[in-house]
Amino acid sequence: MLWLMILFPLLGAALNGLLLRNASKGVSHTVGVVAMAASFACAVMAYMQFMSGGGEPIVYKGFPWIDAGRFSAPFNIILDRLSGLMMLVVTGIGTLIHIYAGGYMHEEDKTWRFFSYLNLFVFMMLLLVMGDNLLVMFVGWEGVGLCSYLLIGYWYKDDANAAAGMKAFIVNRIGDIGFLIGIFLTWKHFGTISFSELRELIAQGGSTLDAAKMAAIGWITLALFVGACGKSAQIPLYVWLPDAMAGPTPVSALIHAATMVTAGIYMMTRLNFFYYLAPDTMVIVAWTGAATALIAATIALVQNDIKKVLAYSTVSQLGYMVMACGVGGFGAGVFHLFTHACFKALLFLGAGSVIVAMHHKQDMREMGGLRKYMPVTHAVFLIAVLAIIGFPGLAGFFSKDEVLWKAWIGGGPLLWGVGVVTAGFTSFYMVRLLCLTFYGPNRSDHHTQEHLHETPALMWSPLVVLAALSAGVGYLGIPHFLGGNNLFAAYLKPVLFVPEQVAGQWAFLKAEYSHALEWSLMGASVFIMLCASGLAIKLYASGPAPVLETWRAKISGAYDLLLNKYWVDEVYDSWVVQPLRDMSQFLWRIIDVVIIDGIVNGAGQACALIGGLVSFRSSGSMHRHAMVLMIGIVCLLSVLLF
């Protein structure tokens, strides 16, 4: 069942990509959706079977893949509570987005390439999630990177899109180096790269880990975290994600919001026992996440492109998840991953509907008042916005609250403060986006205005499902002090494992806290959320308020800084890209062309020259050759014999 689930998307990709290249877009779409739906059905059945069996981890033996000496990496997959959840998210949301994509790509001529890539992506993502060792995970890890590159550059005829694809690919490569080093180190120090075996090893030899092993774990976790930074768009490698919005919007929703970018968080949770053993790495993880969350949120405040705002919002929310992992709250991180997948997919798809209605204009300054024209999209978008800003009762409220709570108890008030300020910024820019898009007067030109209309049912029906999820999934994790049981935390508990020798350091995770503290923290974050939203409504509800212009003039320096994303791209360009380019130029023009080519060509020319000098001796006459041969033999024999 599980193998079928993984293979269906591959089958769909192969069908679309190899056999149905001339098929109409309807056929391509159907193949893509059917493959996904079949995969989702398998996932659900496998999951029910798994949960009715008690939810114990099961390793399915695949085939021996790499066996070299003491190293072995069988192609096994693992089904436990974590990968089970992830496979449901990937296939479920994937199916909805596939359905939606049929409507979004309506104006395209042929879509076999698109659906083939999209299916291939899901296949790779499933490998990443289900793999039982680091190497299988790495195959998926690289595979999703490849598909991401292919899909960002889907409209490759535009140079900017192709460049964005390459940027994503190359920045991810930098992270992948870290991931690879992590794999090598793991094998070197533990002799295995299988998750289940590593876990056994830590559980059994928990007290015998010596200082060298502990230091090794520190480096392994750090190296793997570099990989996570690349995939999950953390500082300093987050720059590719905003540019990745060049791809079609369903791609942004599936890959760059809901699934692929969560791979880093998934990987860290999968190896949580390692990370618990490396408190120093965890501090770095937590602060990287917090810094990313804050910085991305500030950039999102002033962006005008609807997808750019959502992209920075994604980076910021990923920062939240990483921060939660860094303070030991892997459960909270995965919970936020889960709710975020629902509402961020919805936000992107809603934005996609708006973009289609606006004839592929993405500048929010030209939108406004779309509520009138697109009631359904507006309704679901409103739910998604309320979910992401953490409005009480919706999904984001519970998960964000959980993350912030873990930040307080695990990282202290400062970390919590960063989180709450970020939450305030998030509320501001999301409400600003909502107001600029759906409320106030319509600011588009006459031609666009005439054609504004609701999208077809094919596009809005997946949105309704996602809206229901965005509203509902939070109730899986109602915290204890609100009278719930935090089902989600209980569900994930068997996956998490704090080794005994560091149990003292992570004791706070299990400690009891006063409900008053929880209530006041939650109250504070809700208060800030309401204030920020109120401010955004006041400023943007009927188009951008005039007062904004005067503000902008007063703080033009800061405004420019944010609008230009802290000039990070420019800094990277002048400090990293240009020196690399100059060095490559030097290697090419001086080392390669002059020195290496000089040696090689010189050797050839010298041979030709010497040959030319002595060639007058060869007359070509066979008899002379025979004679010379004979004389030679006679000379040789006389030397040898006498």
Place this chain on the structure above:
Amino acid sequence: MVPVEHYMVLATLVFFCGLAGVMFRKNLIMVLMSIELMLNAVNIVFVAASRELADLDGQVMVIFIITVAACEAAVGLAMVIALFRKYGTVNTGFLRMLRG
């Protein structure tokens, strides 16, 4: 019984006849035949030595040489025919492809 020196002198004469043929005849077929002559001179030495030393090894070598010579003649003649088809001559004075 003929003494072994006679055979040796005969073999030397035959060998130098062959060598002269290889070096001075212009016709490729004649060159090939001269090579056969040289090989057979060697055969004479082997057979004579075999009888003188009462050892069969020399005769075994002769059988080998005859076999190899037959093969060599077949390949050589085939090449001569190919050359003739291509250039219309088997005169080595005109075949100077080895010129540097």
